[in-house]
Amino acid sequence: MKVSIIQSCYIPWKGFFDLVGRTDLHVILDGAQYAKRHWHNRNRIMTPDGPIWLTIPVVTKSRFEQPIEEVGFAEPWAEKHWRSIELAYRRAPFFADEAPALKALYEQADRLTLLTEVNELFLTALMRRLGLATRIVRDRALDAQGRRGDRLLDICRKVGATRYLSGPSARDYLDEAPFEEMGVAVDWMDYGPYPVYSQRGPAFDHAVSVIDVLFALGPDAAAHCRPLAEVASP
Numbered sequence: 001m002k003v004s005i006i007q008s009c010y011i012p013w014k015g016f017f018d019l020v021g022r023t024d025l026h027v028i029l030d031g032a033q034y035a036k037r038h039w040h041n042r043n044r045i046m047t048p049d050g051p052i053w054l055t056i057p058v059v060t061k062s063r064f065e066q067p068i069e070e071v072g073f074a075e076p077w078a079e080k081h082w083r084s085i086e087l088a089y090r091r092a093p094f095f096a097d098e099a100p101a102l103k104a105l106y107e108q109a110d111r112l113t114l115l116t117e118v119n120e121l122f123l124t125a126l127m128r129r130l131g132l133a134t135r136i137v138r139d140r141a142l143d144a145q146g147r148r149g150d151r152l153l154d155i156c157r158k159v160g161a162t163r164y165l166s167g168p169s170a171r172d173y174l175d176e177a178p179f180e181e182m183g184v185a186v187d188w189m190d191y192g193p194y195p196v197y198s199q200r201g202p203a204f205d206h207a208v209s210v211i212d213v214l215f216a217l218g219p220d221a222a223a224h225c226r227p228l229a230e231v232a233s234p
Contacts, residue, residue, distance in 0.1 A: 001025065002187075003161040005139070005152050007032050007068055008119035009039040010056060011126070011209040014225040015191040021132040021225070022189075023165050027155050028123075030069040030116045031139045036060065040068055041115055043209045046201040047088040051208055054081050058115055069140060071115040078110035085211065092200060094218030101129070102211065126210060130222045149174050156184045163187055195228050 004023040008030050009016060020026045034040060042055040057074040060066075082103055089095050105125055109118045116138075124136060142158045144151050156164050156179065164179060165187045176186045196204055197216050213221045 001159065001161050002163040002165055003027060003156060003159055004134075004165045005029050005155055006167065007038075007040065008116055008123065009043065010041055010115075010119055011043045011054070011122050011211055012039065013043070013207055014194060014210045014213055015189075015206075017127065017130055017132065017210055017225050018191065018194075018227070019165060019167065019189045020127070020134050021130070023134055025135045025137065025159055025161075027142070027159070028116070028120060028136065028138045029144075029151075029155075030119075031067050031144060032151075034058075034060070034063075034066055034068045034071050034115075040119070041071070044205075044207065045085060045088050046199055046205060046208050046212050048200050048202075050201050050203070051205055052084070052088070054084060054209075056081075056115060056118070069114070069116045069138075072113055073115070076110065078106045082106040089200070089211075089215040092215035093198075095215050097218050098211075098214045101125070102214075129214065130210075130225060149178070153178050153182065153184075157182060165189055191227075193228050194226075195224050197224060 002023045003025045004020050005027040006029055008028050041058050042053055044051040044053055056077050058071050059074050086099070105122060109121055112118050112121065127134065139155060142155055145154050152164065161184050163185045166174060167189050171188065174186070179186050192206065194206055199205070199212065199216060210225065213224050217224055
């Protein structure tokens with residue numbers, strides 16, 4: 001049982017799906033504290049003039065320690081984001097094929113009240129579109145206890161994990177010893193290098209939302225969410 005545990009992100013980049021797709025179970029860590037200027041409520045899309053931010057306006061005033069799962073919206077945002085996406089990608093090769101499903105997601109998102117609900121909506125739909133069969137559960141459903149590494153360890157114990165796949169940034173704080181003592185091997189994700197494709201911006205940028213890959217490549221999008229060596233292998 002290989003597990004990934006990550007705080008939710010808004011329309012994540014392809015590396016997020018590469019990591020999650022390599023595990024049997026993905027745990028949404030939205031009991032963790034919301035952080036400003038993180039990927040929880042924003043991401044970038046590519047335009048002919050370069051990447052731009054799409055940021056969901058959220059309520060943070062006087063809520064300094066609120067968990068991600070309690071974050072709500074400061075104002076309507078979904079229609080504005082869809083218009084920005086449409087303007088950026090309407091001439092992309094597979095916009096006509098991919099746009100109806102994505103537009104429907106924004107219409108659903110417009111009726112939701114919490115950031116975590118929106119992020120899970122897009123995550124599950126995009127995983128399905130990319131053919132990923134990884135199961136998803138929220139940390140709240142597991143009654144996860146502790147902070148940082150201790151919380152991750154508690155989740156691994158409760159789901160019966162034998163391997164934990166972590167993003168590379170956690171090397172700064174994650175102590176592998178307790179995991180090894182519990183019989184959980186810690187694997188470290190190595191992102192890419194990913195294939196380059198025809199992108200509409202002035203300079204290629206991998207670190208944009210995965211929807212950029214969908215609009216550019218359509219049926220070949222899933223293959224481009226894996227490292228170049230795997231795409232090239234027979």
